[in-house]
Amino acid sequence: MPITKRQIAVLHVLKQQAGFGEDEYRDTLFRVAGVRSAKDLDQTGFEKVLEWFEALGYRTPRKPNRVNFGQRPGYATQKQLDFIGDLRPKAFDHDTDQGFSHWLERFFHVSHPRFLSVKAAGSVIEALKAMDQRKK
Template structure:
């Protein structure tokens, strides 16, 4: 059975977020699942591919351990707050002395997430 369109979309979002070339993406896909197209994946292959992304250096945004999941969650929380990119950038600069999400360490990103969640609770 093939994957539903939502899971295929997740794969392609991750590919884009990780800035993988098409060749690199297909090589990872083939190495981990035995297929060269996400359309040929089943549920087991999807889980294997996602675990491979999570366990590999590809899943890390920077050398300080920031993960794609953290980056996406921070963006989601900022959207929930109604913040534009400039507002988020100013927040990061003021409290974390970083100009952009990609410069955060894994620990800093965790603190940013908790801060944004607390701000959201108060609103």
């Protein structure tokens, strides 16, 4: 699965922070991930490049910024919401909010994971795990 535009932007920011020229950046991509352009990277290659920048001492974003909804009795816990956020890109081929929202609406009758009950959040987690396993 190719990387997203946001992931490409992250790599370009890291390139700028490191002060790499275009040739040096492309040589690094080739040495680390075997590609000449960030557009050609897959998720595994992207992770390798992030690890390489981390080894150089640069801070890389490992998890997207997440909103903490706090403790809400009867609703999904923050731990469940974070777990759903981690499983979502693995289960869906194209990481689009619209596709995931449509899936949630169709099967769980909510527009966003924060509206899930604790029980429903567990069901969503199990469904996402099963979807990921089927892909493998």
